[in-house]
Amino acid sequence: MFIDTAKIYIESGDGGDGAVSFRREKYVPRGGPDGGDAGKGGDIVFVVDPNMRTLMDFKYKRRHIAQRGENGGTNNCFGKSGEDLVIKVPSGTLIKDEETKKIIADLTEENQRVIIAKGGRGGKGNARFATPTRQAPNFAEPGQKGEERFVILELKLLADVGLIGFPNVGKSTILSMVTAAKPKIADYHFTTLSPNLGVVDVPGIKSFVLADIPGLIEGAHEGIGLGHEFLRHIERTKILIHVVDISGIEGRNPIEDFDKINEELKLYDIDLSSKLQVVAANKSDIPGSDANYELFEKEMGKRGIKVFKVSAATNKGLRELLLYVSDMLGKIPDVPKFVNVTEEEGYFNLEKNNDTKGYEISMDDGVYVITGPFVDWVFRRINIHDNESLRYFQKILRSKGIIEELKGMGITDGDTVRMNDFEFDFIE
Numbered sequence: 463m464f465i466d467t468a469k470i471y472i473e474s475g476d477g478g479d480g481a482v483s484f485r486r487e488k489y490v491p492r493g494g495p496d497g498g499d500a501g502k503g504g505d506i507v508f509v510v511d512p513n514m515r516t517l518m519d520f521k522y523k524r525r526h527i528a529q530r531g532e533n534g535g536t537n538n539c540f541g542k543s544g545e546d547l548v549i550k551v552p553s554g555t556l557i558k559d560e561e562t563k564k565i566i567a568d569l570t571e572e573n574q575r576v577i578i579a580k581g582g583r584g585g586k587g588n589a590r591f592a593t594p595t596r597q598a599p600n601f602a603e604p605g606q607k608g609e610e611r612f613v614i615l616e617l618k619l620l621a622d623v624g625l626i627g628f629p630n631v632g633k634s635t636i637l638s639m640v641t642a643a644k645p646k647i648a649d650y651h652f653t654t655l656s657p658n659l660g661v662v663d664v665p666g667i668k669s670f671v672l673a674d675i676p677g678l679i680e681g682a683h684e685g686i687g688l689g690h691e692f693l694r695h696i697e698r699t700k701i702l703i704h705v706v707d708i709s710g711i712e713g714r715n716p717i718e719d720f721d722k723i724n725e726e727l728k729l730y731d732i733d734l735s736s737k738l739q740v741v742a743a744n745k746s747d748i749p750g751s752d753a754n755y756e757l758f759e760k761e762m763g764k765r766g767i768k769v770f771k772v773s774a775a776t777n778k779g780l781r782e783l784l785l786y787v788s789d790m791l792g793k794i795p796d797v798p799k800f801v802n803v804t805e806e807e808g809y810f811n812l813e814k815n816n817d818t819k820g821y822e823i824s825m826d827d828g829v830y831v832i833t834g835p836f837v838d839w840v841f842r843r844i845n846i847h848d849n850e851s852l853r854y855f856q857k858i859l860r861s862k863g864i865i866e867e868l869k870g871m872g873i874t875d876g877d878t879v880r881m882n883d884f885e886f887d888f889i890e
Contacts, residue, residue, distance in 0.1 A: 468520035468615045469560060473527045475503025475544035477582035477605025479842075480590070481534035484598065495599055496538050497588040501531030503581030503608045504544035508567065510574045514552035517617050528579075531605060534587040544581060552617055554698070560612035578613065582606035585843075591854070601851040604842035621673035622791055623662075624696045626727075627705035628719050630712075632744040635774035636705065637674040640664065640784060664781065668788045673699065697731065700794045701787055702739045708755050708771070709748035716743070716758045738790065740768050742783055747773040823867060829878045830868055830888070837881050846884060 478500030485493020506528055529544030557566045567576045585603035625633040641660025663669045706716040728735040759769045772779035820836035844855045859865050877888045
């Protein structure tokens with residue numbers, strides 16, 4: 463079974479918490495703080511594995527969580543960083559954010575690696591907060607939370623040339639005749655249920671990768687007949703070989719078929735319809751096909767489209783077709799690849815100048831209520847039962863600009879401020 467899309471949950475490791483500790487030795491009754499820093503959380507790393515061909519593995523494992531960083535220890539001992547979680551994917555995998563549909567990375571090269579979710583930074587131990595005026599800080603920094611998100615994996619075949627056309631026009635037969643690929647072939651519609659790849663290696667012709675894209679039908683751009691799943695594989699190709707049944711034995715009109723397929727390409731992605739197309743007029747060995755071919759070639763000539771009269775069953779005309787395609791490949795630039803555009807998630811970090819404030823201030827029955835990720839973060843960092851820690855808390859509020867914003871909203875001495883379950887009176 464060919465699996466080319468998967469939705470998975472990824473979560474990088476949280477950073478460990480810094481330690482609160484003080485030296486306690488026999489002859490050092492008032493030892494200073496010695497709480498160590500914590501370790502960083504593990505990253506989520508995607509890497510291209512040349513031995514993988516599908517996304518089948520993600521059908522059974524959908525949650526991927528990296529290791530948390532260890533907490534800091536006493537005696538200024540640092541916590542160990544969490545191990546990165548390496549996720550292997552096949553070449554040609556596109557990674558998108560499930561919520562925004564934004565492209566995060568495009569993995570095409572062997573052993574290519576990209577970090578999709580960075581582990582949280584480890585918290586600092588209380589030894590880091592000691593100053594000449596604050597010699598015994600009774601608080602430490604918590605670890606930063608890791609990044610989490612759902613991502614969509616899409617596998618797009620890395621082929622130079624794609625075979626397109628209606629079902630049962632002979633695409634799989636052509637692939638089997640010109641490459642070592644052995645697709646299942648039978649005389650019924652929609653035979654190929656998964657794309658097939660083969661390397662064209664004909665003497666005198668520069669080799670290239672050829673993909674047999676499953677037969678398209680009307681409405682494919684809307685997802686009918688697995689259309690979306692198949693159309694995405696055409697996006698990376700340079701040239702499209704459009705296979706039509708020139709015999710007309712099934713009552714089909716090759717010109718109408720050609721137009722219908724191109725309309726589906728245009729409706730799915732306008733760029734697809736602008737790709738160079740070469741037509742393989744197949745089944746030309748069947749009696750009565752010559753008249754159809756003449757009409758078809760004349761019409762395609764008016765549109766400036768090259769047509770080759772071929773018979774996949776007898777191998778007639780295939781060499782000429784492949785020679786032309788190989789020559790044209792050398793004249794067309796590579797399809798541009800997406801680059802890694804991963805950005806850090808918007809988790810609050812006091813040491814960074816975040817675009818978002820990380821908090822909101824609202825009024826609730828005369829009480830100033832402060833909410834947001836900043837509030838959760840700061841209360842993990844302070845000890846509200848320690849005077850020095852509370853003074854440090856006030857310093858954070860001022861540096862963040864919250865005090866000035868409250869004053870701008872009209873707060874006066876004695877007014878109540880609520881942050882989570884903690885309430886205090888405002889005093890300038």
